[in-house]
Amino acid sequence: MSEIQSDKNQAAPKRSPLKWAIGAVLLIGVAAVLYVIASASFKPAGVVDLKEFKKASLEKLEVPVEPRGQPATVFTDGAGKELTLASFKGQVVVMNLWATWCAPCKKEMPTLAKLQASYATQPLKVLPISVDRDSDLNLVQAEMTANAPLQVYRDPGYKLSFELDPRAQGYPTTVIYDKQGRERARLSGDADWSSPEAHGLVEALLAER
Incomplete structure (x- = not known):
């Protein structure tokens, strides 16, 4: 019985809001870089605006x-x-x-x-x-x-x-x-x-x- 209670008491560590925010910012940054690369790849080479x-x-x-x-x-x-x-x-x-x-x-x-x-x-x-x-x-x-x-x-x-x-x-x-x-x-x-x-x-x- 004591072993079961001990397992329940060992809660998984919670991720702080700051870490979640940092992770989201990093994901957005990566997505933006990928978007720029993809956009450039579709622009005809050497074509000026x-x-x-x-x-x-x-x-x-x-x-x-x-x-x-x-x-x-x-x-x-x-x-x-x-x-x-x-x-x-x-x-x-x-x-x-x-x-x-x-x-x-x-x-x-x-x-x-x-x-x-x-x-x-x-x-x-x-x-x-x-x-x-x-x-x-x-x-x-x-x-x-x-x-x-x-x-x-x-x-x-x-x-x-x-x-x-x-x-x-x-x-x-x-x-x-x-x-x-x-x-x-x-x-x-x-x-x-x-x-x-x-x-x-x-x-x-x-x-x-």
């Missing part, structure tokens, strides 16, 4: 959560040679859909020319693609001559506008692709592409590996 350039003249810049693919749509250069966006892989591409009848398009065109000239020795291609009809080719050529070093590119059937995902909402629409050919940013409407924020965005993409 371009949202910091969404300001001033680029206030309307749209940065997708994940880089988007590019359409395989065929367009032509000034000599009629067929091209696709994949033809410029390895370069940062600033594709600008525009028309000679679009006043905001013509307003921003000189700034696109300045952007191209500023990075003439680097893998940057400003690609102004006109949606003008064939009968207005002379107007397209005149606009490019006035905004050297830009060159003539054409898509009179509006195919690129409709095959972008999502579709272009109007003109001008500027879509920026990285050197791997992924859409990284987009802007509907005109902007100052010679601004410090535009240069910062381009340089961030040029620096990516």
